[in-house]
Amino acid sequence: MHTTMEHPKQLQHRRIGLWISKKKMKKFAFGVLAEACRNRRLELVEVDGSCSLWRQGPFDVLVHKLTDVMIGAQQGNPEDQTMMQHVEEFLQSSPHLIVLDPLPAVWKLVDRYDTYTLLEKLQPHFADSLIYTPSFALLESTDPQKILEALKVKNVTFPFVCKTRVAHGLNSHEMAVIFNRVGLKDVSPPCVAQSFVNHNATLHKVYIIGDSLSVVQRPSLRNFPSGESEMETLFFCSQEVSKAESSSELTKPLHGTHQMDSELPNEVAHQLVTAIRPVLGASLIGVDVIVDNGTGHRALIDINVFPGYDGVADFSEHLADHISKLLEEKSQETGEAALNGTNAVRLAHHHKIEATV
């Protein structure tokens, strides 16, 4: 008689759905991740957002970057709203599905004002590591007087960077550095104003993949005169300033700048990640850190959902490890739950017998 030996849970074949935009898929090393998954008895499947998830499933893990669809739905785009409804229904019908990262965690990171507010609340946890988030204010008016008042209330100083509230997607990277009151005419509300921090044109991208992190140096905006100055508003696209290959007048460190050490020690990066991961509830994130060249304090200026991890060695191995770890934890959880369930039935049965003796 042929008996099929049930694979022990940890050896069972698992299906991992990867759902990212076409733009991101073009840059994504799908084949490398698929290979890393195969080596861990995981099958990586590309999810087609235009087809039914039920037909493409079942999945044990859904790895996604749905920020564009989430933001579109939030802004009233009917197709994105329908898509998000489909996603929510699928998640509700798949209680054991591991979502990487959970939608509530991702929602916290699609609006810069929400993200900076969250980081501001974390300030006490960071104080001893000299980590902070620069002063920021929500600007909702074009009236210069109202803007000045909003800046003053939140201690935002000139120069400041004006960023869209929306943190991801095509138009989210158009920014401006405003140097004086005349420049307030360039504020396009609603936007977030964040005090500019001189940091010797060095950006540290702290890339987090579950429990592993990598710090990658990138070019960044050069130093500017502190306080109000005669400089004209500087418009720029962040995707042209802080990519590995970015190089322009904007990113050339000024000669003779006060060269306070612009490094980000690894242990500081670890302290940062230890503090923010539990609060964010996300595990595939990029944190942009710059070091104030006057004080050496570390400023958190940006958090990204599922970034490109450009420059991170063995990204696919780290991601496949993280997925395996989550599956193992889930299997133990359900194993324990089943065991508790069985024990509860056994106990109830025992009490029932006891009651009849």
Ligand SMILES: O=P(O)(O)O[C@@H]1[C@@H](OP(=O)(O)O)[C@H](OP(=O)(O)O)[C@H](O)[C@H](OP(=O)(O)O)[C@H]1OP(=O)(O)O
């Ligand atoms: O352009 P990539 O691939 O390097 O990744 C972008 C990230 O760059 P990074 O890897 O951090 O240098 C980029 O991070 P920054 O905004 O540059 O800090 C964004 O996360 C971007 O996502 P979106 O287009 O804003 O939804 C990311 O774009 P997607 O890969 O999500 O399309």
Ligand SMILES: Nc1ncnc2c1ncn2[C@@H]1O[C@H](COP(=O)(O)OP(=O)(O)O)[C@@H](O)[C@H]1O
């Ligand atoms: N508060 C700041 N002080 C100094 N430079 C900043 C500040 N905020 C942003 N920048 C510069 O602008 C770039 C893009 O800012 P960021 O908030 O990371 O936008 P994005 O989300 O588009 O990456 C940074 O990499 C850095 O060079």
Ligand SMILES: [Mg+2]
């Ligand atoms: Mg950034």
